[in-house]
Structure formats: structure tokens, C-alpha cells
Amino acid sequence: MKHLTLADLGWSNHFAAQIADDPAQSNLVCRLSSVARDRLMGLSPGAEHLLVPPSDMTTGQFAVGDWVITDPTRQKVTRRLTPLTELTRRAAGTGAEQQLIAANVDTLGIVSSCNADFNEARLERYLALAATAGCLPLVILTKADQADDPHSYVRRAERLSPLVTAIALNATEAEDAALLAPWCKTGQTLALVGSSGVGKSTLSNALTGGEVATAGIREDDAKGRHTTTARGLHRTRACGWLIDTPGMRALRLSGAREGVDAVFADLDELAKACRFSDCSHEAEPGCAIHAAIETGQVDPDRLRRWRKLQAEDARNSETLAQARARDKSFGKLVRSVMKDKDRYRR
Numbered sequence: 001m002k003h004l005t006l007a008d009l010g011w012s013n014h015f016a017a018q019i020a021d022d023p024a025q026s027n028l029v030c031r032l033s034s035v036a037r038d039r040l041m042g043l044s045p046g047a048e049h050l051l052v053p054p055s056d057m058t059t060g061q062f063a064v065g066d067w068v069i070t071d072p073t074r075q076k077v078t079r080r081l082t083p084l085t086e087l088t089r090r091a092a093g094t095g096a097e098q099q100l101i102a103a104n105v106d107t108l109g110i111v112s113s114c115n116a117d118f119n120e121a122r123l124e125r126y127l128a129l130a131a132t133a134g135c136l137p138l139v140i141l142t143k144a145d146q147a148d149d150p151h152s153y154v155r156r157a158e159r160l161s162p163l164v165t166a167i168a169l170n171a172t173e174a175e176d177a178a179l180l181a182p183w184c185k186t187g188q189t190l191a192l193v194g195s196s197g198v199g200k201s202t203l204s205n206a207l208t209g210g211e212v213a214t215a216g217i218r219e220d221d222a223k224g225r226h227t228t229t230a231r232g233l234h235r236t237r238a239c240g241w242l243i244d245t246p247g248m249r250a251l252r253l254s255g256a257r258e259g260v261d262a263v264f265a266d267l268d269e270l271a272k273a274c275r276f277s278d279c280s281h282e283a284e285p286g287c288a289i290h291a292a293i294e295t296g297q298v299d300p301d302r303l304r305r306w307r308k309l310q311a312e313d314a315r316n317s318e319t320l321a322q323a324r325a326r327d328k329s330f331g332k333l334v335r336s337v338m339k340d341k342d343r344y345r346r
């Protein structure tokens with residue numbers, strides 16, 4: 001733990017390329033381990049830093065897992081490096097803004113169980129989220145010890161998309177949880193999503209040894225700060241990272257059209273051969289997807305789920321656009337009122 005390198009922290013060429021004009025800046029990089037309302041916490045090789053954002057940015061413009069550059073005093077962020085992957089969700093309330101949930105998650109662990117929790121449509125929704133964020137999806141099927149045929153769940157999950165790797169395990173067994181090591185080993189960052197009760201906490205504890213804080217790093221902190229970061233970037237036993245933030249529990253689709261279509265790439269591809277470019281694949285003549293359903297090549301349930309996810313995403317994204325429009329017209333209203341005020345003052 002003492003001598004973490006940048007590579008240990010997850011640094012890669014993607015980030016190095018962004019400081020190529022001034023490689024000495026690599027001495028001033030940090031990976032954010034927690035984001036609070038008024039401050040950020042960052043890890044560098046051998047130290048932990050309490051940081052404030054640049055004066056023209058708020059902490060909300062940063063996420064756990066982000067790579068940033070700091071000033072030489074290591075107290076202030078000067079720049080956010082463009083992340084490799086980015087998990088976002090619609091902000092609560094007016095929902096006008098996309099809220100950052102986590103950055104630079106390499107693998108999104110989609111946790112479900114080998115029981116009634118297993119649901120194709122839910123898995124596909126998470127797969128679309130992973131595709132939108134740019135993360136590799138890994139389907140983790142817990143409670144294999146309670147199922148007659150756990151492998152049947154693996155087959156069902158892997159049938160969903162060629163992108164899927166699925167693994168069935170007993171999360172309460174340390175040796176089983178260790179099967180996830182390749183996805184949270186040196187330099188690799190994993191995050192877990194899934195319904196309540198599927199075993200996310202059990203797996204997190206097994207993977208990190210229950211060490212929720214950024215253990216070990218505090219002993220090297222020059223300021224001797226005893227930070228117990230309950231949420232954020234956690235070191236795994238396999239020498240990688242697990243990101244756990246409250247926002248992870250409320251991920252929803254929005255602005256995810258490309259992610260949805262990536263999960264249903266086979267149908268998306270088939271649709272190119274439909275007679276009408278705006279074919280809704282319902283009852284139009286010359287629908288290539290319906291022709292494929294007729295020959296048994298395509299599962300009609302899969303078409304139904306694809307359409308449903310597209311509709312869900314469109315609905316969520318539309319509200320977003322509407323909220324933006326509303327903000328715009330509110331801005332206009334404010335400007336016209338201010339103008340009137342000016343007039344009266346004269």
C-alpha cells in the first residue's frame with residue numbers, strides 16, 4: 001500500500017496523452033477518492049490530498065474516480081482530465097442536468113441473483129447503461145449455492161448480448177468472490193450495480209476486506225489526517241479499486257439511445273433493411289425484423305424489450321430537453337424583467 005504508483009491508481013496512456021505537452025505535470029496528478037459538497041479528496045502515489053475545485057468550477061463537476069491536475073501546493077485542482085468512462089444520471093428535482101456518478105470505471109459489475117431477481121429486461125437496462133458510460137459489462141449472478149442449475153442463468157445472461165461475460169457464484173464464500181479479482185486487479189476499477197438484496201455489500205466487503213476507508217494511505221499523509229472516507233474509491237485485495245457511491249443505486253437510463261442500440265446491435269443492424277427508414281417494426285410492410293421473427297431468427301420478446309427501453313430512454317431524455325427549454329425561457333423572462341427595471345430606473 002505504501003508505494004502506490006500512478007499505474008496502481010489506474011493511470012494509463014489515455015491520461016498521459018492529455019498532459020503530453022507538459023509531462024512534468026504527472027507529478028501533480030491525483031485520482032479523486034471522494035467528492036463532497038465543498039471539497040474533494042484525491043490520491044497520489046503515497047499521499048491523500050484535500051482539494052478545492054478551480055474557482056470557475058464546482059465539486060459537482062467532478063466524480064469519484066476522476067483524474068485531476070492540482071496546483072503545486074496540492075490544495076487546488078487546476079484541471080479535470082477527460083475521463084475514459086463516465087457514469088451519469090439525471091439530477092434529482094427539475095432534472096435539467098446530468099449528474100456525474102463515477103468516472104473511469106473500467107468494469108460495471110451488474111449484480112443479479114440465480115433466482116426470481118433474474119430478469120432479462122433489467123439486465124438489458126444495465127447493459128445499456130454500461131454501453132453508454134463506456135464500461136465493460138460483467139454480469140455477476142449471486143446465490144448460485146441456492147439454485148438447482150446456476151449455469152442456466154449464465155447461459156441466459158450471455159445470450160443477451162455478445163458483449164456479456166457472466167459468472168455465477170456464492171457471494172458469501174471468499175474463494176468465490178475472489179473470482180472477480182481479474183476485474184479489480186492492479187490499475188482496474190470495478191463498480192457494482194443491482195437491486196437491493198442481491199449481494200452487492202457482501203461482494204464489496206469480500207473484495208475490499210471490509211476496509212471501506214482508503215486504508216494505508218493515511219499513514220503516508222504528510223498532514224497525518226485521519227480520513228475515514230465511507231464512500232468513494234476503495235482499495236481491493238486484488239490491488240485494484242472498487243467505486244461505491246450513493247448515486248450508483250439510482251442509475252436510470254437517459255440520453256442512452258446509443259447504449260440501448262449497442263445492446264440490441266443485432267436488431268439495430270437488421271432494421272437497416274426495413275423498407276421504411278422510420279419503421280416502428282410493428283405492422284409496416286417490408287419490416288426486416290418481422291421477417292426475421294417469422295423465420296424464428298429473432299425472439300419477439302427481444303424486439304418488445306428493445307422497443308420498451310428505447311421508449312423509456314426517449315421519455316427520460318425528452319423531459320430533460322423540456323426542462324432545458326423551460327430553463328431557457330425562464331432565462332429570457334429574467335432578462336426581459338431586468339430590461340424593464342433598467343427602463344424604469346432611467
Ligand SMILES: Nc1nc2c(ncn2[C@@H]2O[C@H](COP(=O)(O)OP(=O)(O)O)[C@@H](O)[C@H]2O)c(=O)[nH]1
Nearest residue numbers: 142143169170171172196197198199200201202
Ligand atoms: N446464500 C447466499 N446468500 C447471499 C449471497 N449473496 C448475498 N447473500 C445474502 O443476501 C443478503 C443480502 O446481501 P447484501 O450484500 O446485503 O445485498 P445488497 O443489498 O445488494 O448489498 C445477505 O443476507 C447476504 O448474506 C449468495 O451468493 N449466497
Ligand SMILES: [Mg+2]
Nearest residue numbers: 197200201202
Ligand atoms: Mg448493500
Ligand SMILES: [Zn+2]
Nearest residue numbers: 274279281287
Ligand atoms: Zn421494421
